[in-house]
Amino acid sequence: MSVVVTDNKAGEDIVVGIKKVYNTQPTSLSHLYEVFRDAEQSSAHKSNIADLLQHYTAAATFDVRGLEAKLTESGRAYMIPEALLWKQRAAMIIARWQTSPVTQDIITHILSFIHTEFVQHVRPAIQAGQSPVDVEALISEKVLAPTNAMLGENDLQITSIDVLGMLYFLGGNCHIRWDKC
Template identity: 30%
Template sequence: MINWLKNITAGRDVVGRDKITNILPTPTQMDLLSQRYVEEKNNQELTHVIIDELTHYSNEKYDIRDLTEKLQEAGFSYVIETGELLKEEVSKLIIRNQHYKSAQKIITYLLAEVESIFNAKIKSELLTVKEESVLKLLFRTHLEQEIQTHLGVNVLEIYNRQINGMVYFLTGNCHLEWK
């Protein structure tokens, strides 16, 4: 009987009892960028080049109206002060992280997401918004919750204030229209 068992080979896993297979999720683009950011920071890998796409979002496109004018024209005068403050926070976020290529990519990715979500889900609903609380709920429902799911480890410490600030930053730089 022992000779008969010698020539047996297993084509797959050999398990004595229960087989447990753990399948880890594939890391997202944000996970990989966050990991790269930590490595760059630890190794002090600095850059003095701003990636093109971030430059695109940071520069005003063509319109000479500032954020205040755009919000007034669209009927949102009640958020001008908040919008200006939050826009400035995003500008500082960009400046604070401009020397890390992966951080630039994270910020650019988030700006692109904010632009896309605003144009697809928020802009069409702005016509009916008359109160700041309704606007905040729109941002919370469509913008903050979706962006937060992308942040993962959140190595740049970007929270809802900065996410909302990205709307005002993009509006002030002529990438978003409210009317």
């Protein structure tokens, strides 16, 4: 079947069938996903921010307590078993993609976003003495939901539980804490 449209005065696309339209602005991740999908571009990609990924995967020196201690001291000991599992899952995702510079950049953007949102929105609430329930609500609203939305096309298939695991991964590596400084 063919369709011929002559003298189109609609001023818009004329579509027979299904037209998919994505109304999103290009983002850092959408560009990296395009590179990731193209084998030639992906193999030629040089990570521009791999040093930041190394920073996130190494333990910081200013708060050397483990994840268990941080959760216990902030009244969240009940989270320890799951948090350790999710942290380990995040570590495995990071390790799985460590040989690809383009995926290193994608993961670095995600970790950086989680860290920044936590510092900007959650840490002030902790410092102000808000309850753990209020802090968890802020984490969900200001960190987890926007991070999941940021994933966009999500070519790495990172789930919402993986995003939560990355939060605990950052906590375990001393970049995030749930108690007052």
